[in-house]
Amino acid sequence: METIYLDNAATTPMLPEVIDTITSTMQTVYGNPSSTHQIGRKSRSLVETARKNIAKCLNATANEIVFTAGGSEADNLILRNAVVNLGITTIISSKIEHHAVLHTIESLVEEFKITVNWVDLDENGKVDYKHLEELLKQTNDKKLVSLMYVNNEIGNILDVKKVSDLCIANNTLFHSDAVQAVGHFPIDVQQNPIDFFVASAHKFHGPKGVGFAYIKRGFGIQPILHGGEQERGARAGTENIHSILGMEKALEIACKKMQQESEYIQQLKSYFINKLKTNFEGIQFNGLSEDSNQSSYIILNVRFPKEYSMLLFNLDLKGIAVSGGSACQSGSNKGSHVLNTIINENEAKKTSVRFSFSKLNTKEEIDYTIKTLKQIL
Template identity: 55%
Template sequence: MKKVYLDSAATTQVRPEVIAKMQDALAGCYGNPSSSHGFGRTAKTAIEKARKTIAKYLNAHPAEIIFTSGGTEADNMILRSSVRDLGVETLITSKIEHHAVLHTAEALAKEYDIQLWFVDLDSDGNPDLDHLESLLKKDGSKKLVSLMHVNNEIGNITDISAVGKLCMENDALFHSDTVQSIGHFPWDVQKTNAHFLTAAAHKFHGPKGVGFAYIKRNAGLKPLIFGGSQERGFRAGTEPYHNIVGLEEAFKAAYDNLEEERNYVTELKRYFIEKVSKAIPDVAFNGLSGDMEGGTYTLVNVRLPFDPEKALMLLFHLDLKGIACSKGSACQSGSDIGSHVLTEILSNEDMEKPSLRFSFSKYNTKEELDYVVEVLREFGCD
């Protein structure tokens, strides 16, 4: 049976050079980075080198990079500390954010009795910047805006430079969940006007369980996890040295090969759209996932003209055929509730049709896509 992995928006295959780097770290550098002896100093030096590498590619200062267990922790840390320590009284976000942001915002609204406002979306799922501006001007409360750069389900790309400019003009803090875009798009934090960004290594061919937060210097955030003084006091706990050097290796590879790999994956997406549109003429693309400019090059979210009853078996059928994809984000795969993203932008009639997210990487081929399209076509014809 063929094995085709098209779920890279959920997690990516780890690069061989990253695995090698981590194996070397696990075998040869096992000192605690907080220890003062040579073993510890070696590990600490490597961690600081990784911090400098990331900062260089983002045009940030090394002190602005804080290692975390991933994007979810980073989102929680930023939003919670902003409310608890910076006096944020109003959170502004959208209803199609990742649940790491949405659920945190909802919890904070209850715990701290703050205002939670949602920016309007257009029919494709893009935030209405005019409405955002009106919310920013609505009252004199201290505000934090949290809008993701690339949506993890429909791939829409938000103009976060424009969002950042609006926030700056209205004296608001700005956080963006950039988990789906860091490692896939070039970055210059000096041009985004963002105070906070988040990233996860496993989205760009690195290990799971490690990521980082970009926290602009002098932002005033305080730690949520107390203990030692690791990560400049932002995050106590012994640093996972092997994961951090793995993140660095994956990050370097992502940006050193960005143009070549982006062109390759972009062509895969274009090819898939062409093939599936020809094989299944009534197929539709949710959000801007079928748009080569307005949506990320890494994924498409297709809505298939299949009978709803029959479609209940579609993911199971694809799995039997060795095809890995997703009906939404992987974080929701155990839930019977439909995609909160698609619920916001699709009609009830369109929600009855099966939607699948196919996400691509440098490890995919056109031959794999041919196979997937043929399996979909045959399923629709049976």
């Protein structure tokens, strides 16, 4: 049976070069980066070189990068610090953020009684920037805006420059969950001065369990994990050296080949869209995922004309891996919080499937998927 992996927004396969980097350094690099002897100093040197190279890809400085266990930890680190350490009393966000943001905000509201304002969204999940500006001007509270760079379910791309400009004009901090953007879109923190954003290596063909927080220079960060002075005191715990080096290699490859690979994947996505429209009546696309200018080239969220309760299961039996909404939600009986927010109840009852692509996919795999969908439906 053929195996087709179309769930790359959930995670991506590690590249051979990344695996080679990890396995080779596992054999030769074993010192604790906090040790002062030469074996420890070798580990420290490699970690700091990785930090510099990752920062370079973002036009940032090395001391603005804090290594974490992934995007969720990085979101928690930033949002909690915004309230506890930076005096934020109001957070402006949207109801279609990743749960790493939404659940952290819920926890902060319960613990610190902060105010949360939800920005309006249109029927496609697009941020109402006029309403965002109104919320920014509403009070003189110390505020932080938290809006994701690319939505992980529907692929909508935030106008980061517009949000940055609005935040600067209104003396507001700006945090973005950029897990679906880093390694896929060019990010230059000098051109778009985001205060905080997060990344996760496994979204750009790196290892799982490692990521980073970008924290703009000048902000003091207190750890949420205590026990050591690693990461300049921002995160306790011995650094995950081999995964950090794997992340460095994955991001190096992604940044070097970004334009070429994004064009290839967009062609696959466009081809799939055309095939779906040709072969299935009543197909709709959730959010802006059909729009090549306003959505990620990786994500396509398809709404079928009625409910097919066993569709994901039947695709899996045929060797095709996809998600219903996000991977985090696939086991939930509540459905997608993103789709439940932006489409009406009747439409939300129809079966929606998130197909997400990578440079490892082929046109032949798309054809096989269309053929299989025709057999199932």
